Amino acid sequence: MSVRGVPVSTGPFGVLRRALRVLEAVDRHPGGVPEAALARELGLAPPAVRELAEALELEGYLARVDGAWTLGGAVAVLGQHNREQLVRVRLEQRLAELRDELGAAVYFGRYHDGELAVEAVAADELTAPxxxxxxxFRATAHASAIGKCLLGQLDHDGRRDHLARHPAARLTARTITDQQQLMHRLERQPATVPVLDIQEYALGTVCAAVPVSAGSTVGCLATSLPVEQAHRLRAAAELLAERAAPLMLAMAV
Known part of the structure; x- marks a missing residue:
């Protein structure tokens, strides 16, 4: 199946593409469009359209008026000076919700202008440190889940450039410092599999990260746990992957 010529795929990126197609279709109907007509136009089942539209409504991008879907108030501010502030607020809300759901600290990292930055953190000193x-963090991308997830989204030359500027230093006994071995691991890392850090950056801590790409953003969503809770890491990483789509939507629209 495709949506206006765009293949429908599974996973967070497929959800994001379908949500954006719904938004674009509603935009073509200034007077509003009924759900059934929207489903026919997009070639999707009505329940799928309803789920996507309701997610967009929750974010303020769509509104339901007299049984028809129209653009919501959040769209009006896009492109204005407060767009960055809107995105920041939505990002922080999503991270806080994830922190509470996971019972663990959650991070948003981004690779921009050749450097890694942890741009937002939702944590609690007692329950989710x-x-x-x-x-x-900027110089230790080779050792952290966030860093490896971001480097994995760069091309071969981009990774080499970063490692040339930030040589891989040994932080713990588990840190990979051999550049060839590190490059090999990054190149073989499947895009759909969470990147893990098992005490490579800091003893006593395990981390997981999943990619979050919206527009030109090379980003990732990550979480960390004390090593004694390492048994929770895989499930936490899977939940991050499931929640990545709403985060991408909040950032990309």
Missing amino acids: AVREWAD
């Missing part, structure tokens, strides 16, 4: 940045 954040990783202590004892070594500059």
Whole structure:
């Protein structure tokens, strides 16, 4: 099946593409469009359209008026000076919700202008403590789940350039410092599989990260747990992957 010529795929990126197609279709109907007509236009089942439209309504991008879907108030501010503020607020809301759902600290990282940045953190000192940045995150991408997830989204030359500027230093006994081995792992990392850090950055901490790409953003969503809770990491990573689509939608629209 395709939506206006765009193949429908599974996973968070497929959800994001379908949600954006719904938004575009509603935009073509200034007076509003009934759900059944929207489903026919997009070639999707009505229940799928309803789920996507309701998610967009929750974000403020769509509104239901007299049984028809129309653009919501959030669309009006896009492109204006407060767009970055809107995106930031939505990002922080989503991270806080994830922190509470996981019972663990949650992070949003981005690779921009050749450097890694952890741009937002939702943590609680008692119930969901954040990783202590004892070594500059920007220089230790080779050892962290966030860093490896971001480097994995770059091309071969981009990875080599980063590692040339930030040589892989040994942080713990588990840190990979051999550049060829690191490059090999990054190139073989499946895009749909969470990236893990099992005490490579800091002893006593395990982390997982999944990619979050919206527009030109090379980003990732990550979580960390004390090593004694390492048995929870896989399930936490899977939940991050499931929640990545609403986050991408909030950032991309």
